[in-house]
Amino acid sequence: MALGRKGFQIVVGARRLDRLKRVAGEEGIAIALDVTDKKSIEAFVREVSKRFGRIDVLVNNAGGALGLAPIEKASDEDWIGMWKVNVLGLMWMTRACLPLLRKAKHGHVVNIGSIAGFETYKGGAGYTAAKHAVRAITRTLRLELNGEPIRVTEIAPGLVETEFSVVRFHGDRKAAKAVYEGLKPLSAEDIADCVVFAVTRPPHVDIDEIVVRPVAQATAQVVARKTTKGRS
Numbered sequence: 001m002a003l004g005r006k007g008f009q010i011v012v013g014a015r016r017l018d019r020l021k022r023v024a025g026e027e028g029i030a031i032a033l034d035v036t037d038k039k040s041i042e043a044f045v046r047e048v049s050k051r052f053g054r055i056d057v058l059v060n061n062a063g064g065a066l067g068l069a070p071i072e073k074a075s076d077e078d079w080i081g082m083w084k085v086n087v088l089g090l091m092w093m094t095r096a097c098l099p100l101l102r103k104a105k106h107g108h109v110v111n112i113g114s115i116a117g118f119e120t121y122k123g124g125a126g127y128t129a130a131k132h133a134v135r136a137i138t139r140t141l142r143l144e145l146n147g148e149p150i151r152v153t154e155i156a157p158g159l160v161e162t163e164f165s166v167v168r169f170h171g172d173r174k175a176a177k178a179v180y181e182g183l184k185p186l187s188a189e190d191i192a193d194c195v196v197f198a199v200t201r202p203p204h205v206d207i208d209e210i211v212v213r214p215v216a217q218a219t220a221q222v223v224a225r226k227t228t229k230g231r232s
């Protein structure tokens with residue numbers, strides 16, 4: 001709700017309405033949204049249109065990784081899942097929100113990408129390909145909106161401790177925890193800070209990209225971990 005503290009009226013959309021309401025707090029509005037379902041997107045955007053008639057900032061945050069299998073053993077289900085949420089969902093939301101972004105004095109699309117948008121690693125092809133696509137879509141959108149007062153920003157984080165790894169490892173919490181062991185990962189708040197920074201620049205300033213990693217992470221897989229407990 002970092003943008004809420006800056007005076008923005010927040011509307012949050014996600015599948016789990018109970019959790020969403022907690023995220024939205026008293027000031028924010030929570031509306032159920034599944035970005036992989038066009039009907040759900042239509043209903044969400046219709047509701048926002050009815051209540052506010054415009055969108056100043058669209059943050060495309062939905063995304064995630066499924067599995068770490070090499071291409072030889074890639075699961076169709078995981079790949080389709082990743083492409084649906086990271087790529088199609090982002091395009092569907094952007095396409096559906098553009099008419100309302102055009103109604104704002106200054107519109108802004110913020111896409112949450114990843115360092116996987118320009119790095120690759122073994123077993124990561126489904127996710128890195130999807131995040132490379134997010135990067136390509138973001139850059140294309142900037143070209144297509146050139147001349148309009150709509151800014152386009154990609155935020156590309158490295159390791160952020162959220163449910164990301166629990167989802168990637170299909171619920172294996174031990175494997176997920178190991179991803180963040182021996183270092184201080186970024187938090188959701190660190191990414192929210194980046195969003196706030198990009199969004200609160202003067203309207204003529206477009207922050208194209210912010211790449212943000214924990215200091216212990218040089219690349220997706222080169223990570224300095226401390227083994228002594230309590231020293232990370």
Ligand code: 8X3
Nearest residue numbers: 114115157158159220
């Ligand atoms: C995830 C980034 O560092 O876990 O988007 O590969 S990383």
